[in-house]
Amino acid sequence: MGSNTVSTLVTAIKSEPSGDDHLYPEASEEFVQTPYIREITERALAYLNAGCPVHFAGPAGTGKTTLAFHIAAQLRRPVMLIHGNHEFSSSDLIGKESGYRKNRLVDNFIHSVLREEEELKSLWVDNRLTTCCRNGDTLIYDEFNRSTAEANNVLLSILEEGILNLPGLRAMGEGYLEVNPNFKAIFTSNPQEYAGTHATQDALIDRMVTIKLDYPDRDTEVRVAVAKSGIAPEEAGCIVDIVADFRRLKNNKRIPTVRASIAIARILALKGEHACRGNAFFHRACLDVLCMYGTEESAAGQVTLSKRLEKLIARICPAEKKSPAA
Numbered sequence: 001m002g003s004n005t006v007s008t009l010v011t012a013i014k015s016e017p018s019g020d021d022h023l024y025p026e027a028s029e030e031f032v033q034t035p036y037i038r039e040i041t042e043r044a045l046a047y048l049n050a051g052c053p054v055h056f057a058g059p060a061g062t063g064k065t066t067l068a069f070h071i072a073a074q075l076r077r078p079v080m081l082i083h084g085n086h087e088f089s090s091s092d093l094i095g096k097e098s099g100y101r102k103n104r105l106v107d108n109f110i111h112s113v114l115r116e117e118e119e120l121k122s123l124w125v126d127n128r129l130t131t132c133c134r135n136g137d138t139l140i141y142d143e144f145n146r147s148t149a150e151a152n153n154v155l156l157s158i159l160e161e162g163i164l165n166l167p168g169l170r171a172m173g174e175g176y177l178e179v180n181p182n183f184k185a186i187f188t189s190n191p192q193e194y195a196g197t198h199a200t201q202d203a204l205i206d207r208m209v210t211i212k213l214d215y216p217d218r219d220t221e222v223r224v225a226v227a228k229s230g231i232a233p234e235e236a237g238c239i240v241d242i243v244a245d246f247r248r249l250k251n252n253k254r255i256p257t258v259r260a261s262i263a264i265a266r267i268l269a270l271k272g273e274h275a276c277r278g279n280a281f282f283h284r285a286c287l288d289v290l291c292m293y294g295t296e297e298s299a300a301g302q303v304t305l306s307k308r309l310e311k312l313i314a315r316i317c318p319a320e321k322k323s324p325a326a
């Protein structure tokens with residue numbers, strides 16, 4: 001992998017000393033392609049190629065960020081990643097003046113005449129959105145509804161008219177930037193009721209095609225758990241079925257996602273334990289990973305969850321094989 005290449009599964013990026021602020025996503029061995037993933041990918045690419053920005057909306061852990069990277073990788077353009085932040089102002093997205101450069105010209109060519117000229121030029125630094133629009137890169141604006149509507153307003157004319165308004169550069173005659181035709185944008189958002197999110201503006205949503213994501217199908221979730229842990233597919237199947245059952249609990253405070261399946265699978269794989277009925281470590285790990293997903297966190301609530309889990313394991317998982325020595 002070259003500098004700033006990221007697997008399409010990685011979302012945390014460190015900036016490179018080279019100063020190149022772009023990402024070059026690459027497919028990772030852990031990335032799972034199933035008919036479900038392929039169908040969404042094809043749909044999203046069709047929309048993007050038709051000039052429509054794509055927006056993945058859905059609850060936590062439904063694969064929004066992973067899909068955004070995967071689709072951006074198919075476009076084979078440098079990628080700019082922005083994470084929504086409630087402290088953003090539009091200048092954090094487009095850039096701002098970074099001071100002034102002073103030029104002083106002293107002309108004493110004719111020694112009896114001294115001409116002095118001074119010029120003050122304001123300096124401007126592009127931020128990621130402006131660089132992206134200038135170069136025609138692919139923008140991934142992850143969890144864009146964590147930024148305020150005021151900060152995101154700058155996107156309206158970019159997405160509709162292909163014009164980026166740069167009021168800070170007006171004095172230099174560059175108040176508007178024509179967006180490069182290669183520019184494409186992929187957004188993700190979490191539901192409005194999630195902590196730290198803002199209501200999305202209708203005008204902005206109206207300029208995108210929103211693909212609503214739900215929890216992936218069983219096959220995808222099993223294959224993701226296998227790819228990310230190395231556990232056997234049958235064991236991953238048991239884990240995914242347990243997690244899916246907890247997902248259906250009524251009045252859940254929190255809903256377990258594929259991350260819970262991955263966590264249990266990884267813990268078992270690393271310990272050399274198995275998703276089997278009677279495997280005490282497995283029972284305990286499931287309870288620890290899933291205990292926060294109950295309707296109540298009281299001791300009584302935990303006992304109910306634990307009983308539910310025991311019944312589920314008894315129904316879903318095969319009995320542990322006894323070693324010949326035992």
Ligand SMILES: Nc1ncnc2c1ncn2[C@@H]1O[C@H](COP(=O)(O)OP(=O)(O)OP(=O)(O)O)[C@@H](O)[C@H]1O
Nearest residue numbers: 009030031032059060061062063064065066224258
């Ligand atoms: N196709 C896939 N192949 C392999 N792993 C995947 C795939 N899709 C999702 N995952 C894994 O599932 C987990 C959740 O995915 P992701 O982070 O993309 O979800 P999200 O919807 O962006 O969640 P959040 O709203 O919490 O940010 C991650 O660990 C991710 O690596």
Ligand SMILES: [Mg+2]
Nearest residue numbers: 064065066188
């Ligand atoms: Mg995400």
